[in-house]
Amino acid sequence: MELRKDPITRSWVITGDDVPDHAPRAEPFCRFCADAPVAPQVVSNMPGVEGAVWSARAVVHPAPLYRIEGEPTRRGDGIYDRMSSVGAHEVLVENPLHDRQLWNASDAEIEQFLLLLAHRIQDLKRDARFKYVSVFKNHGANAGQEFEHPTSQLTATTFVPRRVLYELRAGRDYFKAKERCVFCDIISQELQQNQRVIEVRGDFIALCPYAPRVPYETWIIPRTHEAAFERFGLTRPANMLDLAALLRRTLQRIRTVTGEFHLVLHTSPNTLFQSKSLDYWKTIDDDYHWHIEILPVVGGKAKSYTFKEVYYSPVTSESAVKLLREARIEG
Numbered sequence: 001m002e003l004r005k006d007p008i009t010r011s012w013v014i015t016g017d018d019v020p021d022h023a024p025r026a027e028p029f030c031r032f033c034a035d036a037p038v039a040p041q042v043v044s045n046m047p048g049v050e051g052a053v054w055s056a057r058a059v060v061h062p063a064p065l066y067r068i069e070g071e072p073t074r075r076g077d078g079i080y081d082r083m084s085s086v087g088a089h090e091v092l093v094e095n096p097l098h099d100r101q102l103w104n105a106s107d108a109e110i111e112q113f114l115l116l117l118a119h120r121i122q123d124l125k126r127d128a129r130f131k132y133v134s135v136f137k138n139h140g141a142n143a144g145q146e147f148e149h150p151t152s153q154l155t156a157t158t159f160v161p162r163r164v165l166y167e168l169r170a171g172r173d174y175f176k177a178k179e180r181c182v183f184c185d186i187i188s189q190e191l192q193q194n195q196r197v198i199e200v201r202g203d204f205i206a207l208c209p210y211a212p213r214v215p216y217e218t219w220i221i222p223r224t225h226e227a228a229f230e231r232f233g234l235t236r237p238a239n240m241l242d243l244a245a246l247l248r249r250t251l252q253r254i255r256t257v258t259g260e261f262h263l264v265l266h267t268s269p270n271t272l273f274q275s276k277s278l279d280y281w282k283t284i285d286d287d288y289h290w291h292i293e294i295l296p297v298v299g300g301k302a303k304s305y306t307f308k309e310v311y312y313s314p315v316t317s318e319s320a321v322k323l324l325r326e327a328r329i330e331g
């Protein structure tokens, strides 16, 4: 496996003919259940709630795309750039139980899962090789789900993923022109207009973005300005219970439309070790704002995923929000 940079878009891709086979192996047990006969390689455990031994845990991915050992030495190849695929790839087990998902677990359990994310991101950012830590969840066959057990995944990479880089550049440009955070401005306009807001809970707001990439696209954003999710989570842990409840309720709403979705956490890149070539980190605490994006996979309308030159969503956010607001949810 190696990383190659597209010289035109400047985005990195991971490629290789030795890509691990992600087809689920026929095992008579689930390797992530609390009582699995073969214990996974545990990186970190969160304390159990409601009598459980642990509530959420990070384990090494059984077929990692990135390897932790080595230096990400960049090598030129004519006009091209390549790097070895140094990084971290972890499975984040959301719950010890096989059927407790982020939409039907208790808020206390989900809170521990969110705190696990904060701890893992903070820990991996101490490694100067890693420029970014991504957390994502693919749920459903059409979304590329890998394991049956309730899990998310984490990768720490030697580069900033393309979508985040777009957001960082746009955030920086907006701040340069207006001296304000574009996300804070979006939040205040959305709360004022109240046409695309699904729900407000404590400091958090769930909304359908003005220009959705897919039908029912939903963001969860804190109203308090903060660039880094992990700093927010670890310095204001009392807020995580509200985020847990809003995430659970939002996923319940989305599940009334489709059971399949992508979820991604966007936090700031690693600014502990400042880059000589990239200057986005100079104002990042002012111009970036962490958030969660949920991209539902809507059957028959999946065209918007395959034709990515221009996103096409046959449902406007104003219509989507009506359905999601009125969805019947529990708790």
Ligand SMILES: [Zn+2]
Pocket: 030, 031, 032, 033, 034, 097, 098, 148, 149, 150
């Ligand atoms: Zn399991």
Ligand SMILES: [Zn+2]
Pocket: 181, 182, 183, 184, 185, 224, 225, 226, 288, 289
């Ligand atoms: Zn902001």
Ligand SMILES: [Zn+2]
Pocket: 167, 266, 291, 293
């Ligand atoms: Zn984002």
